[in-house]
Amino acid sequence: MLEDLRDxxxxxxATSAFASPASAAALATALDADGLAAVEAAVRAxxxxxxxxxxxxxxxxxxxxxxxxxxxxxxxxxxxxxxxTESLPALLPGSVVVGEEAVAGDPARYEALRGAAPVWIVDxxxxxxxxxxxxxxxxxxVALAVDGEVVASWTYAPVLGLMAVAVRGRGALLNGEPxxxxxxxxxxxxxxxxxxPDYTTGLQQAQLRRLTVxxxxxxxxxxxxxxxxxxxxxxLDATAFSWELAWDHAAGLLLVEETGGAHLTTDGVPxxxxxxxxxxxxxxxxxxxxxxxxxxxxxxxxxxxA
Numbered sequence: 001m002l003e004d005l006r007d008x009x010x011x012x013x014a015t016s017a018f019a020s021p022a023s024a025a026a027l028a029t030a031l032d033a034d035g036l037a038a039v040e041a042a043v044r045a046x047x048x049x050x051x052x053x054x055x056x057x058x059x060x061x062x063x064x065x066x067x068x069x070x071x072x073x074x075x076x077x078x079x080x081x082x083x084x085t086e087s088l089p090a091l092l093p094g095s096v097v098v099g100e101e102a103v104a105g106d107p108a109r110y111e112a113l114r115g116a117a118p119v120w121i122v123d124x125x126x127x128x129x130x131x132x133x134x135x136x137x138x139x140x141x142v143a144l145a146v147d148g149e150v151v152a153s154w155t156y157a158p159v160l161g162l163m164a165v166a167v168r169g170r171g172a173l174l175n176g177e178p179x180x181x182x183x184x185x186x187x188x189x190x191x192x193x194x195x196x197p198d199y200t201t202g203l204q205q206a207q208l209r210r211l212t213v214x215x216x217x218x219x220x221x222x223x224x225x226x227x228x229x230x231x232x233x234x235x236l237d238a239t240a241f242s243w244e245l246a247w248d249h250a251a252g253l254l255l256v257e258e259t260g261g262a263h264l265t266t267d268g269v270p271x272x273x274x275x276x277x278x279x280x281x282x283x284x285x286x287x288x289x290x291x292x293x294x295x296x297x298x299x300x301x302x303x304x305x306a
Contacts, residue, residue: 023146023147024145024146024147024149024151024168025169027118027144027146027151028151028152028167028168028169028170031151031152031167035091036152036165036167038091039088039091039142039144039152039154040154040156040163040165042084042087042088042091043084043140043142043154043156044156044158044163045083045087046080046083046084046087046124046140047080047140047156047158048158049079049080049083050075050076050079050080050083050124051076051080051124051125051131051140051158052158052159054074054075054076055076055131055134055159056134058074058075058076058132062074062075062076063132066104070129070198070199072128072129072132073101073104073128074125074128074131074132076124076125076131077100077101077124077125077128078101078124080124080125080140081099081100081101081102081122081124084097084099084120084122084124084142085097085099085102085122088120088122088142089120092118092120092144094117094118095117095118095119095120095144096112096115096117096118096119096120097119097120097122098110098112098113098119098120098121098122098246098247099121099122099123099124099247100122100123100124100245100247101124110246113145113148113246113273113274113275114148114274116147117146118144118145118146118151119144119145119146120142120143120144121141121142121143121144121145121150121246121247121250121251121273122141122142122247123140123141123142123225123247123248123251124140125138125139125140126138126139126140126141126223126224126225126226126247126248127139127222127223127224127225127226130222130223136157136159136160137157137160137222137223137226138157138159138223138226139155139156139157139158139160139162139223139225139226139229140154140155140156140158141153141154141155141156141225141247141248141250141251141252142154142251143246143247143250143251143254143273145246145250145273148272148273148274149168149273150168150250150251150253150254150273151167151168151254152165152166152167152168152254153165153166153250153251153252153254153255154251155225155226155228155229155251155252155255157225157226157229160226161175162174162175162229163175163176164179164229164232164255166179166251166254166255166257166258167258168254168257168258169258170258171258171259172232172255172258172259174229174232174233179232179233179255179258179259180259181231181232181233181234181259181260181261181285182233182234182235183234184234184237184285189214189215189216189217190215190216190217190237190238190289190292190293191217191219191236191237191238192211192216192217192218192219192236192237192238192239192240192282192293193218193219193220193221193222193227193230193236193238193239193240194208194211194218194219194220194221194239194240194241195208195220195221195240195241195242195243195280196220196221197220199242199243200242201242204242204279204280207242207280207297207299208240208242208280208297210296210297210299211240211293211296211297213296216293216296218240221239221241224239224241224248224249224252225248225251225252227239227252228249228251228252228253228255228256228283229252229255231252231256231259231261231283231284231285232252232255232256232258232259232261233259234285236285237284237285237289238282238283238284238285238289238290238293239282239283239284240280240281240282240293240297241279241280241281241282241283242279242280243279244271244275244277244279244281246273246274246275249271249273249283250273252283253271253273253283256283256284256285260285260286261283261284261285261286261290262283262284262286262287262289262290263281263282263283263284263290264281264282264290264291264293264294265277265278265279265281265294266278266279266280266281266294266297266298267298268294271283280297281294281297282294282297
């Protein structure tokens, strides 16, 4: 189990590296304490250098937009991704990086998710709007995938003091301790974090309104990475997201899976980080909750309002 690695992790792992096995299963097995700690150290170093010094200290001109007025990017996003793009492949020879900001400049980079090389999927600041506002609800997300399968993930919320690490088939840790989900409260409505209206089309909003039924309590989401962590901790029952960009979802999907959760697209199959998913899709604390939310999103449930 992943928790068995806690005592053997080195104090200064920044120069550690691990081999690059050919398959997802082999890579998950090869991720030892040194390798996991080396990635964590790289994530912390990038955030310490590029993100935290600018938290609540962004200068004029350090915030801009990409695809629209709500799609923010800061110098912290760009610098942190550049640092991770340098440090992560050095830990895993032959691997490549698919980062949000690099893909914004060159969309063809996204195709690496479908290639043969191991891929680091990076969101340098997930929750940029919260970061710009000076709110603590942002995180840095890193996932390692091969052959379209997420093998390991790191979710780091520096201001909140949270570091979650998951490895496929080996569980998850939160701040070095086993991450276990608290039980749902019987009789309470299911809490569901949904794509924020600022980032959805009219059709997508209509699909998400199907969740406004008795027994569910939908709300707009914040940082996707932190919503996934909330599911893994048992603080949230499900998400309903209308977009599929891998850097927002890859790390959190594995975190939820390794704490017993499930995810489904509206056509009833698990979400694929390589794309081509039927949207919206849901991630939930358990398979039954995932199926209930999926059916509503697909318009298959009689509970759905007209």
